[in-house]
Amino acid sequence: MKVNVISRSGREVIKGGLELSDSATVADLQEAIHKRTKRFYPARQRLTLPIQPGSKEKPVVLNYKKSVNDYTGGNSDTLTVVFKDLGPQVSYRTLFFFEYLGPLIIYPLFYYLPVYKYFGYKGERVLHPVQTYALYYWCFHYFKRILETFFIHRFSHATSPLSNVFRNCAYYWTFGAYIAYYVNNPLYTPVSDLQMKLGFGFGILCQISNFYCHILLSNLRSADGSGGYQIPRGFLFNIVTCANYTTEIYQWLGFNIATQTVAGYIFLVVAASIMTNWALAKHRRLKKLFDGKDGRPKYPRRWVILPPLL
Numbered sequence: 001m002k003v004n005v006i007s008r009s010g011r012e013v014i015k016g017g018l019e020l021s022d023s024a025t026v027a028d029l030q031e032a033i034h035k036r037t038k039r040f041y042p043a044r045q046r047l048t049l050p051i052q053p054g055s056k057e058k059p060v061v062l063n064y065k066k067s068v069n070d071y072t073g074g075n076s077d078t079l080t081v082v083f084k085d086l087g088p089q090v091s092y093r094t095l096f097f098f099e100y101l102g103p104l105i106i107y108p109l110f111y112y113l114p115v116y117k118y119f120g121y122k123g124e125r126v127l128h129p130v131q132t133y134a135l136y137y138w139c140f141h142y143f144k145r146i147l148e149t150f151f152i153h154r155f156s157h158a159t160s161p162l163s164n165v166f167r168n169c170a171y172y173w174t175f176g177a178y179i180a181y182y183v184n185n186p187l188y189t190p191v192s193d194l195q196m197k198l199g200f201g202f203g204i205l206c207q208i209s210n211f212y213c214h215i216l217l218s219n220l221r222s223a224d225g226s227g228g229y230q231i232p233r234g235f236l237f238n239i240v241t242c243a244n245y246t247t248e249i250y251q252w253l254g255f256n257i258a259t260q261t262v263a264g265y266i267f268l269v270v271a272a273s274i275m276t277n278w279a280l281a282k283h284r285r286l287k288k289l290f291d292g293k294d295g296r297p298k299y300p301r302r303w304v305i306l307p308p309l310l
Contacts, residue, residue: 001020001021001022001024001068001077002017002018002020002077002079003029003068003078003079003080003081004078004079004081005017006050006080006081006082007082008082008084014033014036014037018032018033020032020068022069024068025064025065025067026064026068027065028068029062029068029081030045030064033045040085041089042064043159044089046083046084047061047062047083047084048060048061062081086161088162089161089162090159090161090164090165092149093153093155094165095164095168096153097149097150098169099168099171099172099173100149102169102173102176103142103175104139104143106177106180107179107180108135108139110181111132116185116186123186125186128188130259131188133200134183134258137204138180141207144207144211148214152211152215154218154221175263175270178263179263179267181263182261182263182264183259188261197258198257199254199255199256199258202250202253203253203258204251205254206247206250206251207247209243212235213236213244216237217232231290231297231299240303241279241283241304241305242279242304245275245276245278245305246305249271249305252264252267252271253268275305276304276306279305280305283302286299287299
């Protein structure tokens, strides 16, 4: 079988095409492209079927597990595929590790080191109990996230664009420093002891719930990340589509109730907005996939992320 590899503009990416066996998979095709163009390793490749000019249909993306012959309809010895370079890639574990490592390191620096002297503070710094508990809470959260990255999460996509590392690290590291500066500030005024206990107690409960939600989501996929979309069930997923985002938002609400800084609430609003957009997209996708037609189950009525968002 001959496979012609072209760009979206129609230019030949592989001169003369590639000769593959009739039993070759898309993964074999990607490896063959890699052999001819060393910098385009499989994770950088996105292969689709050509579409007619002016068509508004989305192109069919080739699944690396399927046979190349599946995309010819079994009626042709020649296949043309459209190649797109996705750019340098990193594994999702690498991405998540670095974005979470920053806040885990940055926050304690504001607690333990005399950084406020560089901002002009000359007096003796007195640490309040809430600032110490906030440090433990913060570090527990990000340490948990790193452990989940390596031992719990199963990713449907192996890699992410390298540019996402810089974008995500900028987001997490900047907010980490922003919140740490105000919570650990020598001029910080603590909340009441009762409010602190209620905030941290509620937050810890949500952190544990969030961990359990991630375990339930992980069980929907096999170890290699396959399994496709499934209806999440159990625990809070019986009433909320994205219970993992719900518990994530509420755990930061608990942190802010206990510490009460403008910086913390700004982070909460931004994070909640981002996760709400993700949740809405996932909710629509699940409702479209599980529409109750052709033997498919119908997606149950659930909140998207937070009551009363339906």
